[in-house]
Amino acid sequence: MNPAKYYIGIMSGTSADGVDLALVDFSNHEVSLIDHHYQAYHDELAHDITSLYSTGDNEIERMGALSVELALFFSQAVNQLLTNNHLTSSDIIAIGNHGQTIRHRPPQADKQYPFTLQIACHQTLACLTGIRTIGDFRTKDIALGGQGAPLVPAFHRYLFAKQQQDVFIANLGGIANITFLPQDRDQAVIGFDTGPANALLDLWCLKHTGNRVDNNGDWAAQGQVSNALLDDLLSDPYFALAPPKSTGREYFTYQWLEQYLSHYDISAVDVQATLSALTAQSLSMAIKQLSPKSFVYLCGGGIHNKHCYKQIKQYLSEHSVQTINTLNLNNNAFEAMAFAWLAFAYDKKIYGNIPTVTGAQCETILGVAFNP
Template structure:
């Protein structure tokens, strides 16, 4: 049995998720999962670097430190698994995004977490740098997970919208008709802004279960200001990140609403995540929404999402056979397999690339 490891750390920069999986047709079997948190000092340095507060020396050092942690996550996963190392074909590592600038003459997407270190420490072939080939072909380099969604989550009986509530929210629209294209894009912020505001105001890295937001009320005037950002009306293909939606973005808007309580800002940010996702979804009477990502652990966020979409059915991806917390790392295990088998990993209609491309750089064992 061939197995694959996927490593993922998202825009929330809270840690690394590792998954060991095998693939059979359109079925995924999960053999093990493991997560590690970033040490707080490293997380703080990553946050600063993502806002351009780091020298080249610091960015180089962060690339090594995160590479070592990605390797540690993979090794810990292997140790707790009953799968033979010889059966692991490759590791797919997304890396840690520091900056994502998909437009302009010097467009780029920067992920750190040196894949060479992962390959060296684990002794397993590692695939990294998934975004740059798509960008070289004129694409946004993101989102890349829709190709995985299409392969494993397609249906010929219902239109499906996969909503990932990570640091940034993105959707993949998978029509039941084979004649209709799959589309996908980043809708805007999800957990990243809520986490950043919670950390700044309370010292806690995130609002556990949305409890703090539940103490507040939506400030409609502040919400209107937030929704006026041009990104939300921009047509796809489009992608974004913390270089756009960050703490300074929130604070700049809050300055115009000085009477708004901190918990009201948190509640408004949660509503922003819901509204921007719902407004940008295609409409279909046969649609079912399947949700994944860390946002599924926020009961208030899920409740507001379900109410905003009613009567459309909202469930998580466990209904499709994959735990909602492990969809993204599983996708990068599959993308590594695509690379090793010399198959495309992007959807050009999603990223805007000139066509399908084999993604990633291979670091042999």
């Protein structure tokens, strides 16, 4: 009988539209994506997730039930991925399960007890799939004084170990984040959340068009950017914070946007155009502060927003801006691959955090293992 050789990574982002799974082979010191599977959330499940992003009634009861429901949903997705590849649970070394973030409260001056919370019960997932599951990757970094995010830069460093120029990996999810991999190996790897991306764009689009996403950014492209509103939004203290820093949908909320909009009389489509510019400019400003000229690879669901992608390329005219697909890496699987790698790193005793990214006191192995 051949030994198990694959890892599965599971990632559900703040956009809460579905879950991505990556089947990955890390043998022979390579990172090989074998397959990717996506399973969309139905509207009720997506609503149940996003309703926990802010305080509300009966939260503990709803959270506990949803955590088990998500584990069941993830297990069904795992089984489908195995079926698609004619594999069984015995072929899998471990699952790296990020879970679904519902609260992220990293260390700040006004936070006496920082914490982070991801649901999708790891123990339930292990028992339902019969596969050892490794999860809870963020908590230890926070316990060591770090932000607990972003975690993917360690995977990016592993993947781009031989790069010969300054490289940025820029992820456009619900929140945008970057990893800076300097050509000079004596320079520190840096990574942080730059600000909102799909989270605000999708919220505004749903409210004013009934569509969950602005397809290709076509609606934003019809509007005019309000430079006054854009400058006002960029004046938020978060953008001026020096890294390490991280944020989430619980900060860049609809209420956050409304407090700025109350001073303006702007059409809905012009607000969408301005939010697109906010994503592009806050990301681009962060990149230009770190490197005047570099290779920038965009990933995440936001790369399908052609209008925002065009704006980023305009703001970063001195940089080479491409999507991660140009490196023969599957954009849809890329973040899930990172959590497969974090499970692999746990097993191989590889440090999963980077203190210059998260602000933790030291490097450490991340995760907790749950046996079926």
